[in-house]
Amino acid sequence: MTEFETTRARFHLPEGVVYLDGNSLGPLPRGAEAAAARVLREEWGQDLIRAWNTRGWMNLPARLGERIGRLIGAAPGSVTVGDTLSIKVFQALAAALALNPDRRVILSDTGNFPSDLYMAEGLIGLKGGGLELRTPAPEAVKDALSDEVAVLMLTEVDYRTGRLHDMARLTRRAHALGIVTVWDLAHSAGALPVDLEGTRADFAVGCTYKYLNGGPGAPAFIYVRPDLADRARPALAGWLGHRAPFAFETAYAPAEGIARMRVGTPAVIAMAVLDAALDAFEGVSMAEVRTRSVALSERFIAEVEARCPDLALASPREPSGRGSQVSFRHAQGYAVMQALIERGVIGDFRAPDLMRFGFAPLYNSEADVVEAARVLERVMREGLWREAAARPQAAVT
Amino acid sequence: MTEFETTRARFHLPEGVVYLDGNSLGPLPRGAEAAAARVLREEWGQDLIRAWNTRGWMNLPARLGERIGRLIGAAPGSVTVGDTLSIKVFQALAAALALNPDRRVILSDTGNFPSDLYMAEGLIGLKGGGLELRTPAPEAVKDALSDEVAVLMLTEVDYRTGRLHDMARLTRRAHALGIVTVWDLAHSAGALPVDLEGTRADFAVGCTYKYLNGGPGAPAFIYVRPDLADRARPALAGWLGHRAPFAFETAYAPAEGIARMRVGTPAVIAMAVLDAALDAFEGVSMAEVRTRSVALSERFIAEVEARCPDLALASPREPSGRGSQVSFRHAQGYAVMQALIERGVIGDFRAPDLMRFGFAPLYNSEADVVEAARVLERVMREGLWREAAARPQAAVT
Numbered sequence: 001m002t003e004f005e006t007t008r009a010r011f012h013l014p015e016g017v018v019y020l021d022g023n024s025l026g027p028l029p030r031g032a033e034a035a036a037a038r039v040l041r042e043e044w045g046q047d048l049i050r051a052w053n054t055r056g057w058m059n060l061p062a063r064l065g066e067r068i069g070r071l072i073g074a075a076p077g078s079v080t081v082g083d084t085l086s087i088k089v090f091q092a093l094a095a096a097l098a099l100n101p102d103r104r105v106i107l108s109d110t111g112n113f114p115s116d117l118y119m120a121e122g123l124i125g126l127k128g129g130g131l132e133l134r135t136p137a138p139e140a141v142k143d144a145l146s147d148e149v150a151v152l153m154l155t156e157v158d159y160r161t162g163r164l165h166d167m168a169r170l171t172r173r174a175h176a177l178g179i180v181t182v183w184d185l186a187h188s189a190g191a192l193p194v195d196l197e198g199t200r201a202d203f204a205v206g207c208t209y210k211y212l213n214g215g216p217g218a219p220a221f222i223y224v225r226p227d228l229a230d231r232a233r234p235a236l237a238g239w240l241g242h243r244a245p246f247a248f249e250t251a252y253a254p255a256e257g258i259a260r261m262r263v264g265t266p267a268v269i270a271m272a273v274l275d276a277a278l279d280a281f282e283g284v285s286m287a288e289v290r291t292r293s294v295a296l297s298e299r300f301i302a303e304v305e306a307r308c309p310d311l312a313l314a315s316p317r318e319p320s321g322r323g324s325q326v327s328f329r330h331a332q333g334y335a336v337m338q339a340l341i342e343r344g345v346i347g348d349f350r351a352p353d354l355m356r357f358g359f360a361p362l363y364n365s366e367a368d369v370v371e372a373a374r375v376l377e378r379v380m381r382e383g384l385w386r387e388a389a390a391r392p393q394a395a396v397t
Numbered sequence: 398m399t400e401f402e403t404t405r406a407r408f409h410l411p412e413g414v415v416y417l418d419g420n421s422l423g424p425l426p427r428g429a430e431a432a433a434a435r436v437l438r439e440e441w442g443q444d445l446i447r448a449w450n451t452r453g454w455m456n457l458p459a460r461l462g463e464r465i466g467r468l469i470g471a472a473p474g475s476v477t478v479g480d481t482l483s484i485k486v487f488q489a490l491a492a493a494l495a496l497n498p499d500r501r502v503i504l505s506d507t508g509n510f511p512s513d514l515y516m517a518e519g520l521i522g523l524k525g526g527g528l529e530l531r532t533p534a535p536e537a538v539k540d541a542l543s544d545e546v547a548v549l550m551l552t553e554v555d556y557r558t559g560r561l562h563d564m565a566r567l568t569r570r571a572h573a574l575g576i577v578t579v580w581d582l583a584h585s586a587g588a589l590p591v592d593l594e595g596t597r598a599d600f601a602v603g604c605t606y607k608y609l610n611g612g613p614g615a616p617a618f619i620y621v622r623p624d625l626a627d628r629a630r631p632a633l634a635g636w637l638g639h640r641a642p643f644a645f646e647t648a649y650a651p652a653e654g655i656a657r658m659r660v661g662t663p664a665v666i667a668m669a670v671l672d673a674a675l676d677a678f679e680g681v682s683m684a685e686v687r688t689r690s691v692a693l694s695e696r697f698i699a700e701v702e703a704r705c706p707d708l709a710l711a712s713p714r715e716p717s718g719r720g721s722q723v724s725f726r727h728a729q730g731y732a733v734m735q736a737l738i739e740r741g742v743i744g745d746f747r748a749p750d751l752m753r754f755g756f757a758p759l760y761n762s763e764a765d766v767v768e769a770a771r772v773l774e775r776v777m778r779e780g781l782w783r784e785a786a787a788r789p790q791a792a793v794t
Binding site: 053 | 743
């Protein structure tokens, strides 16, 4: 693998900051600014409307899909980029349900990201017909699979605790029962090896602003297993998923393959920035990323447990059961995290009591992890969080 | 109104180009590059995740909604920005149908932009229940209104010919019959005065990359009439439309007002660019824009008809019946447009035979219009389009 110093140099990281929140928003990649300047000044500014042809803008969703596909074990031509993750969840879930029209249950879990559940609720509201969303606890999902279930929709890595579902096993079991699977890879893509081809997952979606460092609100992606792509019916039937968008026909006819999951005009500037961000993964193997990620999280747990007896580990203790994130609980978690952030150690907080720390091996070092634990120890020992506890909470936590 | 020289100076326009395609993609506004650099380097690069609070990122959809709302006659707090226009059409149409649950007809017209019709098809596919999309010719819409119709969904300005629907009158008539209205302002916003409050339109949507100059794939907007906003049920129930997104509740509960029409994480970089683009409208009155737009299009028609007897006007002759665009028909329209573009006059082409010319009074002058007509005359007289006719068509026209 590319040396750590090399990959860390691919990012702008502010002086004096230990950044352990790449699981929420990855840092600014080196080439992003130049990419944005180029797409604005040279492409849009000079070529204007012609840039759709001259600069390959129309092909960005497919090209970025290829680049992301390589990081998540997807076959060529099976991923496209656009919209937000919530929209991609809706698309995948609607298409998955249409492949199993005689069943009425969407099975998810209480560990799924709320927006995924909300989008399912919204879709059920549209479709009616007795559809039902079931959300058992994550550990009860396996036993909740049955031949009543149309779609199993899960996020592989729990956004709160980092708990990792066994995607291969659950997909296999689901398929044996005739269930179509939708996997949300928001906290997986770029964080750990994903093998979409090998697991034969039916649909997958994810965002690009976490471990893929695409920037705030960067576009999402969707994967459809190649043998399903031409049968997957787009519910969000936008013109750029049409087989001939520039024929301007009045009736919808889906494009072949994954292109039908495109909806509207691609967000060119955001995609140019994402393109530059993906350069940070050049020469990097996801297996090595995983090895480093496990080393970082194991070290962090050991340091924090040794230094901060008041904090309770909320993540699975076995590294094979976690993504690339570690969470600790504390009743004053919000205030503790604020005190950390004020001292340059940036993680984040999820109500009611979770402090989250994400590890991105491309730019996080063992030294980061030890420094974070050292500052956390001081905040706890000296009660430095008390001042933050007295202030109102920020809007975004 | 601000002088023409002042508003033109708010854009980068390449030397030697007459740009009459702002109805497809507006040109690069002066402040866009600096805005992108700032959001990347200073905001994302320095503040990282904290920027959601410190830089007001989370409020961008509402703040931009206010700025756009002022250009389309919307009351404060009634517009939000995000996603693509196709997604916003889906949201508006789904919410409109839910307000009229006992009726089964969506009335649009053959002049609507195809993606709007496709999104309606997709929504009907989800909802079933005998819903039907009717698309009479634009001039037959008025008589197709009836108490069978649940929703009237129209684009105010026809993307091909520039024909302008009478929004006030059709909305009034629709309301008298108990019909909910959805207006697509893609070719209206920033091009002509729109009076959402005055017409009492129920829903409106639009894009920002045409006359609002937000850049390729810039986010869309949605308007809900304030008295309907708390009754409009979001079908795309994303977490940022939740009443408390950072409470991470498992059940969806919509935010109050227009905020419920937010879906996923805002596209911050694109929104920062759009914010800078909207500066070009500072001090500009839409009434003056309209006066200038009519003068430009009238002059263009007069010049072209005098110089090019082979071209047939495809737009309404009465300026009050047009938006800010003029189209001419010619059997070799594609090749003629290519020949124009090669000579620095940029319009575009829509199959089978339409050449479109958009007029954006913020940066288009009478001199532009005369020059365009002069070059068009030469292309026609000297048959300069024959060379382009022999080449394959570009992917994006």
